[in-house]
Amino acid sequence: MRPSGRAADQLRSIRLTRGFTRHAEGSVLVEFGDTRVLCTASVEERVPPWLRNSNRGWVTAEYGMLPRATGSRTDREAARGRQQGRTVEIQRLIGRALRAVVDLEALGERRVVIDCDVLQADGGTRTASITGGYVALADAVGTLMKSGKVRRNPLHGQVAAISVGIHQGTPVLDLDYAEDSEAETDMNVVMNDAGHFIEVQGTAEGHAFRRAELDSMLDLASDGIERLIAEQRTALEG
Amino acid sequence: MRPSGRAADQLRSIRLTRGFTRHAEGSVLVEFGDTRVLCTASVEERVPPWLRNSNRGWVTAEYGMLPRATGSRTDREAARGRQQGRTVEIQRLIGRALRAVVDLEALGERRVVIDCDVLQADGGTRTASITGGYVALADAVGTLMKSGKVRRNPLHGQVAAISVGIHQGTPVLDLDYAEDSEAETDMNVVMNDAGHFIEVQGTAEGHAFRRAELDSMLDLASDGIERLIAEQRTALEG
């Protein structure tokens, strides 16, 4: 039995609320159960130096946690003067994942920044960020297309992500914080709407995992991401 | 006529939502119109070095804006590696304002950190932070008293804050961003529930202001803060 009482292949309750704040070109509150992340997409009419005059755009992500998003307060990174290694890893992952479905030439010489700020954390903040970040990005792209600044849709697919793990010997989907703390293996999987892999990151926390366990986790992840892709579609059509 | 269409002495719609997130000892979403700030109060059983073995506690504040809380995206301070001067000024102000109603000996040798994170900005984020921060602090203190860790109520008063300014020659209350951008004078006033001043910060943006103008602004602020104090009381009784 999982601590959450969920079935092994059961996602937490998923919510995608568009237009959560009003200034950003895309603003989505994504909830995976008690995990709540505000994803905003900001369009800027400039690109990083290495892309100037390239006719190509860029999509990047930044990630942060409010100090008391977690059970005990963590130091504010702005006050400490540096981002932690974990933060840097996560925001690089989110950026790579989203760029995997973007045609940067079609986007044109501009930058979209996806800010993922965790208001409340209960495990899976990086997968929620990718899943919600995609919807914010889609809204920003929609704005660009409506305004005529972008002609051809730069999004050539959807992307979503979920965590899987081995909990007390059983592969389980979408771990919350309590499950994640006890899991022997933790894996984050990013896939597109064609069911192909964009990123796979699995780490043995306790003992090393076998190939069969890896296979089961990948199966669970594929099913979960299919459902997230559907949730994204519903949200964007809403 | 104010850009917002409000009367000169009219506050924006005020909302104080307690329990907005679940981990913190106090968690309040404060809204002054479109300005939305999440204020959390975190209790830590340790004090800064200079208070060790003093039998006194500490209350401090940190302030941040999500990068896209504003009309155009501002750089993430954690990524830049330093907090801006404006941020430092605001969080020092919030901390001083809240400490003005706290008996630090009654609090005991522990620290309460008030994190004020702006989810959406439309002027007056520092006054909203003080007003909402007080409610979060009151909730955290309530938790400490219920648990028996604190015997005597460390709060000896309420504190709230509002901005006033001179807009097209007229003193007005609670400026939103559009009004603030055009105001000739901008003043932030912090008062307690006895109607006394805790902090007054007035700055001439355009031309210098006269004593009579200062007096009118202080009158407006007193009235506005009285209403905010009542809103706080209602929220805490709710």
Added chain:
Amino acid sequence: MRPSGRAADQLRSIRLTRGFTRHAEGSVLVEFGDTRVLCTASVEERVPPWLRNSNRGWVTAEYGMLPRATGSRTDREAARGRQQGRTVEIQRLIGRALRAVVDLEALGERRVVIDCDVLQADGGTRTASITGGYVALADAVGTLMKSGKVRRNPLHGQVAAISVGIHQGTPVLDLDYAEDSEAETDMNVVMNDAGHFIEVQGTAEGHAFRRAELDSMLDLASDGIERLIAEQRTALEG
């Protein structure tokens, strides 16, 4: 009785020594009693990025304290790698105060930096900095006008500042360190030569202050600043 033995409305001995060092376009040693601040004004033929090609100039200030300006040594900010919150607040205040009397278009596309370095501290360093910084700025502007680089006088007024406070229940003018440490309220007031306010910053240190106390402090400040404005004029005519 004040610790300093002064009457409630009595300034400390004020000295403004022009030409204290020889390289700067303006160089003034300002003394408010034992508080000694070296204010230099440096003209640079460039502006911050956001003013390029705007035909407008800029005036900014930086503030520092020599490590042993104070009773016990404070860490050198350059060695610690960051300026303290207090330093940032003060230099922002000095810059705003001086810009309030400058026509930035008349100044032309150049920058004047006012460096205020405290050689010896005994309370009131920020008000001494503003008062002395104005004289240094006036000397730099004089140099620019003599050289013909600036045609129209960019200074449309004088600016000076003083602290006031409530000490043992009595409003007093120009607090030294001993008085400031005991004061219940501390207020810094910046005014121009027309007797209007440029900045008012009052903070309750002990208990909150009443409107009548605020009024008395403002009256004291007005009188004190009038005398400082006269001292500036005498120095500049000398």
Added chain:
Amino acid sequence: MRPSGRAADQLRSIRLTRGFTRHAEGSVLVEFGDTRVLCTASVEERVPPWLRNSNRGWVTAEYGMLPRATGSRTDREAARGRQQGRTVEIQRLIGRALRAVVDLEALGERRVVIDCDVLQADGGTRTASITGGYVALADAVGTLMKSGKVRRNPLHGQVAAISVGIHQGTPVLDLDYAEDSEAETDMNVVMNDAGHFIEVQGTAEGHAFRRAELDSMLDLASDGIERLIAEQRTALEG
């Protein structure tokens, strides 16, 4: 045909030179073809704060590249004042990988730091670092056991790592820089001597990869790592 002319499942020439420098408790030059990394293991008789008085030790890694290890010079991180995101990711990966085969209680309350400094880069520096870092760690552990400071062998397994990828549609093993630049998918696999997974990190660089491709890459990696494990054993017996 691979740019390197190797067969799809062929490793580059692997060399593990122990005792490359003389001060460290373990010092190994690892070469995967033209990639050369100096891995040193340093034993320190202290642990990070969170492990004090826990009777447990710690193993951590730091990673760096000499500025001209690469085709064009990269800025020295010490001079820039911060480690890049890529550096932080890699050193966290190396540390996790090595800790997966260490019994931290058997190690006792001390810290082993594995420094992996790239003298020459030609792809696969992180997998070479893990593979060589293990040998340096084993030498340091050997020293600790010979001295009697550690009684029970803290190493309960071997760990090695290799990269795999899809190059022009074909899964290939141990990519050099030229191959890596063109690869559609890049995956780093860390395994132990039992053939189980410690870490799997796969990223689609071009198009998303299918499950069958993932399976082929994992097969290649398993075979490659088995050979690396044998190389480590030979080196340690040498």
Added chain:
Amino acid sequence: MRPSGRAADQLRSIRLTRGFTRHAEGSVLVEFGDTRVLCTASVEERVPPWLRNSNRGWVTAEYGMLPRATGSRTDREAARGRQQGRTVEIQRLIGRALRAVVDLEALGERRVVIDCDVLQADGGTRTASITGGYVALADAVGTLMKSGKVRRNPLHGQVAAISVGIHQGTPVLDLDYAEDSEAETDMNVVMNDAGHFIEVQGTAEGHAFRRAELDSMLDLASDGIERLIAEQRTALEG
């Protein structure tokens, strides 16, 4: 002929003003012509971590230049967030030079910090700092001995420093800024009152210098330092 009109072996006008500011245990304004440096000595009853419980003290120096001590303004190091290489070199030199005449055991477990802040620069700021820093240190030591905290005089000698150089083929003493800018060789010499060397730092700016030139410069420096040592003695007896 030297730009300054001085004879080759002529020092600039030297002044040592004790008690220049009032808080520090030693406070000396040292002037070498137009170069003016404020040297303060601060006694702190604690030592760096590596000297705790060693019964030995420490003497260290910090160096800074006010931004407009120089002909054109230099950035404030506190604002830039780091000390320049030149600053670090100079303060390390001053610290080494002063420690060369201090018996750190006789000083006892405490630290004396010599802050050397350049108010006006005209060449030779580091040699002025050492020469004036010694007098400030002597005053601080005098205070410690008078108070009985230190029994045995920790100063076992005097130390002073001067620059020498080759200007238009001629060895000259005590270069001012104009001479230093044109000099082919620049050398700083630190000696004690026995006429022995504590530090010699010579750098060819133009062409390399010969042994005979080096010898002449050392002769000039010896004579100059003898006179500085006498000036220090006079100042301390004054």
Added chain:
Amino acid sequence: MRPSGRAADQLRSIRLTRGFTRHAEGSVLVEFGDTRVLCTASVEERVPPWLRNSNRGWVTAEYGMLPRATGSRTDREAARGRQQGRTVEIQRLIGRALRAVVDLEALGERRVVIDCDVLQADGGTRTASITGGYVALADAVGTLMKSGKVRRNPLHGQVAAISVGIHQGTPVLDLDYAEDSEAETDMNVVMNDAGHFIEVQGTAEGHAFRRAELDSMLDLASDGIERLIAEQRTALEG
């Protein structure tokens, strides 16, 4: 007798291995006994801002030590976020020394960066860096001349460096770490192939040194450097 068993005027075994790594325009492993430094020379077709459009080039150096180059591990400067004072001093010295034999106009508007990374330290790393750095620079210059980018040889001399010191009252050449730790005086001397001085840096570690001691040390250094210059020539002809 020296700890190393060498005669007072005996160098350690010197080796200069060109082409140690393959990417850099010059790559030399220099060994002074157990001190091993990798010196690479990187040519970049850009100059620092202050040399743009000047038709002059620049030569600069950076210095680093691998964390475990030393007997006990030192913190990685990249991880600490700043270079130590010692590092900054050394790299400034190396840069000055090398520029002393370069005609920056003949080099043309480009930059050569000499990276000196200490793989193993046993005293004399800065003198080894200068001596080996010259050979790397000569190789990079050779590449530039072969390619025709540079017409006139920018090297107008050779430069090498050695340490000398007073060990148990005797002047000795080329101190290793054990000797350096016990030396009463430590001096680094940089000379060119004409036997003239480029830099002399002598520091009394124990007691101050006399003129006769200084003279002996300079004699030893001259002889030693003459031999190093010959070693460089042999290596470059090899």
